[in-house]
Amino acid sequence: MDALSKLKKRSAEINDLNSIMALLQWDQEVLMPSRAAENRAEQFATLSGIIHKKEVSTTTGKLLQEAEGHSDEGSAIDQGLVRVMRRSYDQNTKLPEEFVRESAKLTSQALQTWVAARQQSDFSLFEPVLQKLVTMALQKAEYLGYAGEPYDALLDLHEEGLTTATVDTMFADLRQPLIAMVNRAREHHRPRLVVTPPFALAAQKDFADQVLLKIGFDFERGRQDKSAHPFTTSLGHHDRRVTNRYKPESVEYIFSALHEGGHALYEQGIAEEIARTHLDTGVSLGIHESQSRLWENIIGRSKPFWENFYPELQKAFPEQLEPMPVADFVAAINVVQPGLIRVEADEVTYNLHVLIRFEIERDLFRGSLKVHDLPGIWNQKYKDYLGVDVDSDANGVLQDIHWSHGSFGYFPTYSIGNLAAAQIWAAYCRHDPDFTTTLRSGNLQKIRQWLTERIYRHGSVYPPDVLLKKVTGEGLNSSYFKAYLQDKYR
Amino acid sequence: MDALSKLKKRSAEINDLNSIMALLQWDQEVLMPSRAAENRAEQFATLSGIIHKKEVSTTTGKLLQEAEGHSDEGSAIDQGLVRVMRRSYDQNTKLPEEFVRESAKLTSQALQTWVAARQQSDFSLFEPVLQKLVTMALQKAEYLGYAGEPYDALLDLHEEGLTTATVDTMFADLRQPLIAMVNRAREHHRPRLVVTPPFALAAQKDFADQVLLKIGFDFERGRQDKSAHPFTTSLGHHDRRVTNRYKPESVEYIFSALHEGGHALYEQGIAEEIARTHLDTGVSLGIHESQSRLWENIIGRSKPFWENFYPELQKAFPEQLEPMPVADFVAAINVVQPGLIRVEADEVTYNLHVLIRFEIERDLFRGSLKVHDLPGIWNQKYKDYLGVDVDSDANGVLQDIHWSHGSFGYFPTYSIGNLAAAQIWAAYCRHDPDFTTTLRSGNLQKIRQWLTERIYRHGSVYPPDVLLKKVTGEGLNSSYFKAYLQDKYR
Numbered sequence: 016m017d018a019l020s021k022l023k024k025r026s027a028e029i030n031d032l033n034s035i036m037a038l039l040q041w042d043q044e045v046l047m048p049s050r051a052a053e054n055r056a057e058q059f060a061t062l063s064g065i066i067h068k069k070e071v072s073t074t075t076g077k078l079l080q081e082a083e084g085h086s087d088e089g090s091a092i093d094q095g096l097v098r099v100m101r102r103s104y105d106q107n108t109k110l111p112e113e114f115v116r117e118s119a120k121l122t123s124q125a126l127q128t129w130v131a132a133r134q135q136s137d138f139s140l141f142e143p144v145l146q147k148l149v150t151m152a153l154q155k156a157e158y159l160g161y162a163g164e165p166y167d168a169l170l171d172l173h174e175e176g177l178t179t180a181t182v183d184t185m186f187a188d189l190r191q192p193l194i195a196m197v198n199r200a201r202e203h204h205r206p207r208l209v210v211t212p213p214f215a216l217a218a219q220k221d222f223a224d225q226v227l228l229k230i231g232f233d234f235e236r237g238r239q240d241k242s243a244h245p246f247t248t249s250l251g252h253h254d255r256r257v258t259n260r261y262k263p264e265s266v267e268y269i270f271s272a273l274h275e276g277g278h279a280l281y282e283q284g285i286a287e288e289i290a291r292t293h294l295d296t297g298v299s300l301g302i303h304e305s306q307s308r309l310w311e312n313i314i315g316r317s318k319p320f321w322e323n324f325y326p327e328l329q330k331a332f333p334e335q336l337e338p339m340p341v342a343d344f345v346a347a348i349n350v351v352q353p354g355l356i357r358v359e360a361d362e363v364t365y366n367l368h369v370l371i372r373f374e375i376e377r378d379l380f381r382g383s384l385k386v387h388d389l390p391g392i393w394n395q396k397y398k399d400y401l402g403v404d405v406d407s408d409a410n411g412v413l414q415d416i417h418w419s420h421g422s423f424g425y426f427p428t429y430s431i432g433n434l435a436a437a438q439i440w441a442a443y444c445r446h447d448p449d450f451t452t453t454l455r456s457g458n459l460q461k462i463r464q465w466l467t468e469r470i471y472r473h474g475s476v477y478p479p480d481v482l483l484k485k486v487t488g489e490g491l492n493s494s495y496f497k498a499y500l501q502d503k504y505r
Numbered sequence: 506m507d508a509l510s511k512l513k514k515r516s517a518e519i520n521d522l523n524s525i526m527a528l529l530q531w532d533q534e535v536l537m538p539s540r541a542a543e544n545r546a547e548q549f550a551t552l553s554g555i556i557h558k559k560e561v562s563t564t565t566g567k568l569l570q571e572a573e574g575h576s577d578e579g580s581a582i583d584q585g586l587v588r589v590m591r592r593s594y595d596q597n598t599k600l601p602e603e604f605v606r607e608s609a610k611l612t613s614q615a616l617q618t619w620v621a622a623r624q625q626s627d628f629s630l631f632e633p634v635l636q637k638l639v640t641m642a643l644q645k646a647e648y649l650g651y652a653g654e655p656y657d658a659l660l661d662l663h664e665e666g667l668t669t670a671t672v673d674t675m676f677a678d679l680r681q682p683l684i685a686m687v688n689r690a691r692e693h694h695r696p697r698l699v700v701t702p703p704f705a706l707a708a709q710k711d712f713a714d715q716v717l718l719k720i721g722f723d724f725e726r727g728r729q730d731k732s733a734h735p736f737t738t739s740l741g742h743h744d745r746r747v748t749n750r751y752k753p754e755s756v757e758y759i760f761s762a763l764h765e766g767g768h769a770l771y772e773q774g775i776a777e778e779i780a781r782t783h784l785d786t787g788v789s790l791g792i793h794e795s796q797s798r799l800w801e802n803i804i805g806r807s808k809p810f811w812e813n814f815y816p817e818l819q820k821a822f823p824e825q826l827e828p829m830p831v832a833d834f835v836a837a838i839n840v841v842q843p844g845l846i847r848v849e850a851d852e853v854t855y856n857l858h859v860l861i862r863f864e865i866e867r868d869l870f871r872g873s874l875k876v877h878d879l880p881g882i883w884n885q886k887y888k889d890y891l892g893v894d895v896d897s898d899a900n901g902v903l904q905d906i907h908w909s910h911g912s913f914g915y916f917p918t919y920s921i922g923n924l925a926a927a928q929i930w931a932a933y934c935r936h937d938p939d940f941t942t943t944l945r946s947g948n949l950q951k952i953r954q955w956l957t958e959r960i961y962r963h964g965s966v967y968p969p970d971v972l973l974k975k976v977t978g979e980g981l982n983s984s985y986f987k988a989y990l991q992d993k994y995r
Contacts, residue, residue: 031551034544035525038532047744050725054524054741057781061521065555235540251544254537291547 018081019093022100025075026292032066037248041256044242070107079104092289095476099293102175109158118151122421129419136409138390145418146386149379152423156380166380169424174301174431175478179377181491182427185434186370188493193370194400196363196504200351201402210335213263222331223259226272229324230310231463232257233283245271247278247307252290255282266348269328270311277310278303280463284471299479300425304432305439306466312362312433313440313499314462318345319454351504353401355410363500364401366433371396372415372426380423435483437496439470442487508571509583512590515565516782522556527738531746534732560597569594582779585966589783592665599648608641612911619909626899628880635908636876639869642913646870656870659914664791664921665968669867671981672917675924676860678983683860684890686853686994690841691892700825703753712821713749716762719814720800721953722747723773735761737768737797742780745772756838759818760801767800768793770953774961789969790915794922795929796956802852802923803930803989804952808835809944841994843891845900853990854891856923861886862905862916870913925973927986929960932977 016024039062043055069075082097089097110118125144132141156165163178170177220241227239235253242258249255257275261268281297289295297303314320318341321328325341336344351361357368375392378384384392393412394405405411417425443465444450453461469486480490506514529552533545559565572579572587579587600608615634622631646655653668660667710731717729725743732748739745747765751758771787779785787793804810808831811818815831826834841851847858865882868874874882883902884895895901907915933955934940943951959976970980 027547028551031548035529035548035552038528039525042528042532046728048724048726048728050723051741051744054743054781057517058521058525058741061518062525233540234538236538238536238538251541251548253544254541291544 018078019085019089019097022075022078022082022096023292025069025078026096026100029066029069030291030293030295032062032069034249034251034254036062036066038250041248041250041258044244044246045240045258067107070103075100075104076108091476092294095294096289096292098478099475103293106159106172109160110155111158114154114158118155118421121147121151122419125419125421126416129413129416133409133413136407136413138408138412141413141419142386142389145389148418148421149386149423151421153380164381166377166424169376169380170427171424173425174299174428176480177301177424177427177431182373182430183377185427185430185491185493186366186373189366189497190370190400192497192501193363193367196500197351197353197367197401200363200504201353204352205346205350210264210266212334214266214332214335216261216263218331219261219268220259222328223261223268223272225327225331226269227257227276227279229457230273230276230280230314230459232276232279236283237279239272239275245275247275247282249282249296252285252287252295255279270315270348273315274307274311277307280310280466281306281471284463284467285474286472289474289476294474294476296475298473298475298477298482300428301431301435302470302479302482304429305435306470308432309436309440309466313436314454314459316345316349316362317454318342319451321345322455323457349503353403355397355403355405356414362433363504366430366496367400369426369430371400373430376423376426431491434491434493434496437499438483438487438489438492439466440499441495442469508568509575509579509587512565512568512572512586513782515559515568516586516590519556519559520781520783520785522552522559524739524741524744526552526556528740531738531740531748534734534736535730535748557597560593565590565594566598581966582784585784586779586782588968589965593783596649596662599650600645601648604644604648608645608911611637611641612909615909615911616906619903619906623899623903626897626903628898628902631903631909632876632879635879638908638911639876639913641911643870654871656867656914659866659870660917661914663915664789664918666970667791667914667917667921672863672920673867675917675920675981675983676856676863679856679987680860680890682987682991683853683857686990687841687843687857687891690853690994691843694842695836695840700754700756702824704756704822704825706751706753708821709751709758710749712818713751713758713762715817715821716759717747717766717769719947720763720766720770720804720949722766722769726773727769729762729765735765737765737772739772739786742775742777742785745769760805760838763805764797764801767797770800770956771796771961774953774957775964776962779964779966784964784966786965788963788965788967788972790918791921791925792960792969792972794919795925796960798922799926799930799956803926804944804949806835806839806852807944808832809941811835812945813947839993843893845887845893845895846904852923853994856920857890859916859920861890863920866913866916921981924981924983924986927989928973928977928979928982929956930989931985932959 036059039055039058043052047055079097079101082093083101086094086097121144125148128144129141132138152169153165156168159168159172161168161171163180167178170179170182224234224239228234232239237255237257240256240258241260243260245257245259247255247257257272257279259268259271259275278297281303285295297306321341321344325336325344328344329336349361351363353364354360357365360368371393374396375384375389379386390408390412397403397405397411417423443462446465447453447461450462453459470482473482477485484490526549529545529548533542537545569587569591572583573591576584576587611634615638618634619631622628642659643655646658649658649662651658651661653670657668660669660672714724714729718724722729727745727747730746730748731750733750735747735749737745737747747762747769749758749761749765768787771793775785787796811831811834815826815834818834819826839851841853843854843857844850847855850858861883864886865874865879869876869879880898880902887893887895887901907913933952936955937943937951940952943949960972963972967975974980
C-alpha cells in the first residue's frame with residue numbers, strides 16, 4: 016500500500032471513532048439517564064485518548080509527509096484528504112501535552128466559575144479566570160503560529176484560513192447600514208407572534224418532522240429527537256441526526272427544524288465517494304452555518320415559501336392559525352427588535368451581536384483592551400450599536416458559554432454564515448431567476464439539488480474560501496447580505 | 506504501580522469500551538435509521554478490533570502472570586478480577602487469528618443461509634453449512650481445551666465451569682416428572698388469556714414502566730425503550746437499559762418487563778466498588794437468567810403478587826380487566842400448553858425444549874448423531890417429550906438463530922436459570938417464611954435487598970457455582986425447581 020492508501024485506512028478508522036464519539040454525545044443530550052453522567056465522561060476520556068493517539072502518531076506524520084510529496088498528482092479528493100488530515104495533525108501535535116493538560120484543567124474550572132458568576136450576575140467573579148483563559152489562548156496562538164497577529168491563529172482554528180483582516184473588512188461595510196436599519200426598526204416597531212391557545216407539543220413534534228420532509232431531509236438516513244438545545248450531529252455517512260425543542264407558546268421549533276435541517280441537508284448531501292474519511296463533513300463552521308441560515312431565514316422566513324406551506328401549518332393548528340392570514344404570519348416571524356440576547360436575535364440585529372464580540376476579542380488579543388474593562392465596553396457597545404441598556408452582567412458580558420470553554424475566534428463564523436448564505440442565494444437566483452415561483456410552488460428539491468451539486472457533495476474537499484469562489488465566482492462579499500436585508504426590510 | 510493496579514487501569518479502559526459497544530448495539534436495535542446499518546457495522550469492527558488488541562496484548566498476559574503469583578494475598582475482589590481477566594485473556598488468545606477470521610466468515614454466511622432455509626422451511630438448505638459450523642466448533646473446543654469431552658469447552662464458554670456431566674445430572678431428575686406434568690396439563694387444558702377490546706399501546710408502555718417501578722428498577726440509572734426483541738444491556742455502571750415490545754392483544758409485555766427488569770435489577774445492584782472493571786456485570790448467563798426468571802415467573806406469575814398489583818393493572822385497563830377476577834387472571838397467565846416454539850413456552854414445558862436441544866448438541870459433539878439426521882431426531886423428541894407433531898422445519902429444527910451464529914452449548918444456561926431461580930427462592934423463603942405476606946403486601950424491596958446483598962452486589966467476583974453455594978448452601982440442585990412446579994400445578 017502507498018502512503019495515500021494507508022492514510023485513507025487511518026482516516027476511515029478515525030472517522031468511525033469520531034462517529035462513535037458523536038453517538039455518545041447525542042445519547043447524553045437526548046436520552047441518557049441522569050446518574051450516568053460520570054460513566055459517560057469516563058467513556059469520552061477513554062475514547063478520545065484513543066482517537067488522539069491515532070491522530071498524532073508518528074506513523075501518521077510520516078505518511079502525511081510522504082503523501083504531500085506526491086500530492087500534485089492526486090485527484091481533488093486525494094489532495095483534500097491530505098490537506099484536512101495535515102490540518103488536524105498539526106492542530107493536535109503543535110500543542111505540547113503538558114499545555115493541553117493544563118488547558119483542560121483550566122477550562123473545567125472556568126466553566127464552573129462562569130456558571131456561578133452568571134447565576135450571581137457578577138463579572139468580577141469570572142474576571143480572574145477569564146484573564147487566565149486569555150493568556151492561555153495567546154500561548155496557544157504562539158504554538159499554532161500565525162502570519163499577521165495572534166488572533167488569526169484562533170480564527171483559523173474555527174474557520175480554515177480566516178484572518179482578523181478579513182473579518183475587519185467584512186464588518187466595515189456592514190456596521191453602519193445595520194445600525195441604521197436597527198434604528199428604523201425601532202421606529203416602526205411591530206409585536207412578536209403571540210398565539211392562543213398554546214400549541215400542543217405532540218402536534219409540534221409531528222409538524223417539525225413535516226418541516227424536515229418539506230426541505231428534503233431523508234429519514235432513512237437520520238432522525239429528529241428532543242433535547243434541551245437543538246443541534247445536528249453525524250453518527251456515520253448515513254446517520255445524520257438533528258434535535259429540536261418545543262414550547263407551548265412558540266413557533267420557534269419550526270425555525271430550529273429549518274436551521275438544523277439545513278445543517279443536516281449539507282451532511283446528507285455529501286458524496287458517498289468520500290464517506291468514512293476526514294472529508295465526510297461540512298468544510299467549516301462558516302460554510303455550515305451558511306446552509307442552516309439559508310434554509311432557516313432566506314428560504315424559511317420568506318413570503319413565497321409560506322404561501323405554499325402555510326396551509327399545512329394551519330391544518331396542523333387550526334384553532335390558532337386559521338384566523339391569521341399568511342401575510343400576518345410572515346410579518347410576525349420577521350419582526351426586528353433590538354435586544355440583549357444574541358441567541359434570541361433576528362436577522363438584522365444578529366450580526367451586531369457578533370460584531371460586538373469580535374471587536375472585543377480582537378482588541379483583547381491585541382492588548383488594547385483589558386479583561387477588567389470588559390463589562391463597561393460591552394455595555395457601551397450595546398448602547399451604541401443596538402440602542403439597548405444592559406441591565407445585568409448575566410444578560411450582558413456573561414451571557415455566552417464560549418469563553419468559559421477557552422473558545423475565542425468562534426463568533427465571527429456565525430456572521431460568515433449569514434453573509435455566505437446571502438451570497439450563495441444570489442448565485443442560486445442567477446441560476447433560477449424564477450426563484451420566487453420555485454419557492455411558491457414548494458419545489459424545494461430544485462434548490463436542494465443545486466446546493467448539493469455545488470456545495471454539499473464536496474464535503475471538506477475544498478477549503479472554505481475556494482469552495483465559496485467555485486460556487487459564487489468571488490470571495491466573501493458582504494454586499495449580498497446587505498442587499499438581501501435592504502430588499503427584505505425596505 | 507504494581508501489576509494489579511495496572512490490570513485495574515486496563516480493566517477500566519476495556520470496560521469503558523465495552524459499554525460504548527453496548528451503546529452502539531442498543532442504538533442499532535432501538536433507534537438507528539434504517540440505512541445506517543453498514544456504517545454501524547464498520548464502527549463495530551473498528552471498535553471491537555481496538556478492544557481485542559487490548560484484551561490480548563502481551564502486556565496484559567504478563568500483568569496477569571505477575572498478579573497471579575500474588576493472588577492468594579488479595580481480597581476476594583482482586584482475586585475475582587484476576588480470574589475473570591484471565592478467562593477473557595485465554596478465550597481471546599487461545600484461538601489463532603486465522604481461525605477467528607475464518608469463523609467470522611463462516612457464521613456470516615451461515616446466518617444468511619439459515620434465514621433463507623427457514624423462510625423456505627427446508628433444513629437441507631442449511632445442512633451443509635451447519636455441518637461446517639459443527640466442525641468449526643469441534644476445532645474451537647480443541648483450541649480452548651477441556652477435561653472431559655469437547656462439548657465441555659463449549660458449555661464453559663457460556664457458563665464458567667459447566668460440564669456435560671453436570672447438565673446430564675441436572676436433566677436426569679427432571680425429564681420424567683416434566684413429561685408427566687405435561688401429560689396431565691394436556692388432560693386439563695385451559696384456554697390462554699384473550700381480551701377485548703385490544704390494549705392501547707401507549708397505556709401498555711406506561712404500565713410497563715409501572716411494572717419496573719414496582720420491582721424497584723431505578724430510572725435515574727436506566728431506561729425502558731421499544732425494540733423488536735426485548736433485551737437488557739449495560740452502558741455503564743449507572744446506565745442499565747431494558748427494552749420491551751407491545752402487541753395490542755397481549756399482556757406479554759408485563760412479563761417481558763419483569764424478565765428484563767430482573768436482569769436489570771441484578772446489574773443495578775452491583776456494588777459501586779467494582780464499577781468500571783471486568784467484574785461489573787452478572788457473573789454468568791445462568792445466574793443472570795435465574796434473576797430474570799425469578800422476577801418474571803416465581804414472583805411475577807404468583808397469586809399473592811397479583812393480589813397486590815392487579816388493582817393497578819385493572820385501573821390502567823378498566824374496560825378489559827374490571828370484569829375479570831384476579832384468580833382468573835392468574836390462572837390465565839399460568840396456562841400450561843405444550844407447543845412447538847421454545848420462546849412461547851410456559852414454565853413447565855420450557856425446560857423440555859432446552860432438554861431436546863441439549864441432547865441433540867451433546868450427541869452431535871460426541872459423534873453419535875449426524876447433522877443429516879437432525880430433523881428426524883428433532884421431530885421424534887418433540888413427539889416423545891411434548892406430545893406434539895412438528896409441522897415444518899421452520900417450526901422445528903430451524904426455529905432458533907443460535908446455531909447459525911456458531912453458538913453451541915448456550916441453551917442449557919436457560920434451564921440453569923430456571924433451576925437456580927427456584928433454588929435461590931427456596932433460600933429466600935427460609936429467610937422470610939412469611940414470604941406470601943411479603944408478596945401480598947407489595948413490599949418487594951425486602952426481596953430485592955436480600956438478593957442484592959447475597960447476589961447482585963458481587964457482580965462477577967465469585968464463580969457461578971461458588972456464588973450459588975454461598976447463597977443457597979449447596980450446588981445446583983434440580984429438586985427445588987421440581988418441588989416449585991409440583992406445588993404450583995398440583
